[in-house]
Amino acid sequence: MHHLDDSIALLTRTPTALNALLGDLPAFWTLSNEGPAPDGQPSFTVRDTVAHLIHADRTDWIPRTRHILDLGESQPFPPFRRFGHIEASMGKSLNTLLDEFAQVRTESLAALGALHLTPADLARRGQHPAFATVTLSELLATWAAHDLTHLHQIARVMAYQLREAVGPFNKFLGVLHCAGHSASA
Amino acid sequence: MHHLDDSIALLTRTPTALNALLGDLPAFWTLSNEGPAPDGQPSFTVRDTVAHLIHADRTDWIPRTRHILDLGESQPFPPFRRFGHIEASMGKSLNTLLDEFAQVRTESLAALGALHLTPADLARRGQHPAFATVTLSELLATWAAHDLTHLHQIARVMAYQLREAVGPFNKFLGVLHCAGHSASA
Numbered sequence: 001m002h003h004l005d006d007s008i009a010l011l012t013r014t015p016t017a018l019n020a021l022l023g024d025l026p027a028f029w030t031l032s033n034e035g036p037a038p039d040g041q042p043s044f045t046v047r048d049t050v051a052h053l054i055h056a057d058r059t060d061w062i063p064r065t066r067h068i069l070d071l072g073e074s075q076p077f078p079p080f081r082r083f084g085h086i087e088a089s090m091g092k093s094l095n096t097l098l099d100e101f102a103q104v105r106t107e108s109l110a111a112l113g114a115l116h117l118t119p120a121d122l123a124r125r126g127q128h129p130a131f132a133t134v135t136l137s138e139l140l141a142t143w144a145a146h147d148l149t150h151l152h153q154i155a156r157v158m159a160y161q162l163r164e165a166v167g168p169f170n171k172f173l174g175v176l177h178c179a180g181h182s183a184s185a
Numbered sequence: 186m187h188h189l190d191d192s193i194a195l196l197t198r199t200p201t202a203l204n205a206l207l208g209d210l211p212a213f214w215t216l217s218n219e220g221p222a223p224d225g226q227p228s229f230t231v232r233d234t235v236a237h238l239i240h241a242d243r244t245d246w247i248p249r250t251r252h253i254l255d256l257g258e259s260q261p262f263p264p265f266r267r268f269g270h271i272e273a274s275m276g277k278s279l280n281t282l283l284d285e286f287a288q289v290r291t292e293s294l295a296a297l298g299a300l301h302l303t304p305a306d307l308a309r310r311g312q313h314p315a316f317a318t319v320t321l322s323e324l325l326a327t328w329a330a331h332d333l334t335h336l337h338q339i340a341r342v343m344a345y346q347l348r349e350a351v352g353p354f355n356k357f358l359g360v361l362h363c364a365g366h367s368a369s370a
Contacts, residue, residue: 003213005211006211006213006214007347009210009211009214010210010214010343013205013206013207013210014206016205016206017202017203017205017206018202019205020198020201020202020204020205021198021199021201021202021336022198025194025195025198026190026191026194028188028191029191029194029195128353128354131353131356132353133353134352134353134354135352137350138350138351138352138353138354139354141347141350141351141352141354142347142351142352142354142357142358144347145344145347145351145354145358145360145361146358148340148341148343148344148347148360149340149344149358149359149360149361151206151336151339151340152337152340152341152344152359152360152363153359153360154336155333155334155336155337155340156333156337158195158333159330159333159334159337162192162326162327162329162330162333165322165323165326166323166326166327166330167319167320167323167326168313168316168317168318168319168323169313169319169323169324169326169327169330171316173327173330173331173334174334174337174338175330175333175334175337175338176330176334178337178363
């Protein structure tokens with residue numbers, strides 16, 4: 001069982017941290033990607049990543065928590081639409097999305113708090129559509145780890161924009177040698 | 186030649202972003218590491234990483250900038266002491282280090298601004314002790330990329346603490362499959 005309070009401490013801070021890092025940052029950093037992904041789709045920009053975090057808060061973490069509490073393993077979670085953020089964020093600036101993320105995260109954490117989860121609740125199980133049975137505790141730890149996987153991605157996508165400018169320092173900068181990794185959950 | 190203004194925009198934001206992410210965060214996240222490094226030394230905690238960023242601002246970026254401007258390629262930079270932060274940060278809490286990082290970064294950027302660097306300055310060259318000739322432009326781009334390599338590391342070290350708690354979601358979380366990378370410069 002993971003320490004839910006530690007995860008909540010992080011989940012609370014992520015929107016403020018992203019706002020401090022990314023608010024009003026030049027488009028050089030926020031609207032550039034890492035080129036095409038292996039599947040030929042454009043890889044995520046920083047702006048896309050923030051839109052994805054909003055979409056995951058809206059459609060994944062709390063909805064799946066409720067699904068486990070209400071339905072248990074009787075039916076699998078609806079699949080997460082990995083590109084569902086594209087339509088929902090169309091035409092919105094990064095600053096607007098950062099505000100929206102702060103708002104939706106506040107709502108998500110309020111909803112979580114209102115559930116007054118017990119250790120027995122955290123041990124309850126649900127069916128992930130792609131793989132095994134998962135516990136509510138695992139789902140909520142993954143919510144926090146998902147923030148971190150996208151913070152990791154944001155740092156990598158930004159650093160990519162300097163891959164040539166750093167010249168021979170390139171080989172000393174670990175972030176430029178990160179292969180990128182899948183990041184959906 | 187890289188866009189120095191873009192790098193300065195990031196360098197200005199890093200301490201505020203780290204403060205928002207890490208200030209008062211539970212020790213679960215900030216005082217744990219990834220186990221022993223390949224060389225047998227303990228790997229960095231989040232606190233160690235902030236101490237390292239302070240040390241790099243104090244002894245690397247602006248001192249090397251001055252070295253290039255004053256001495257050019259006539260003698261190599263003094264080597265950067267990768268573990269020099271340990272003594273300098275001993276006994277200090279992470280919150281204290283976050284304040285210290287904000288202070289030293291403000292001083293570093295004020296010093297950079299006071300140099301009124303021209304394009305000709307940015308093209309000037311210095312000798313790195315470990316490898317090739319580098320330009321001042323490359324050094325300053327590396328300063329920004331170094332912030333990002335350590336933000337990338339912080340996200341990874343924090344996510345590592347949840348590697349078991351996430352259960353079967355582990356394979357979907359890219360940050361848990363980052364091999365870690367050297368991060369000195």
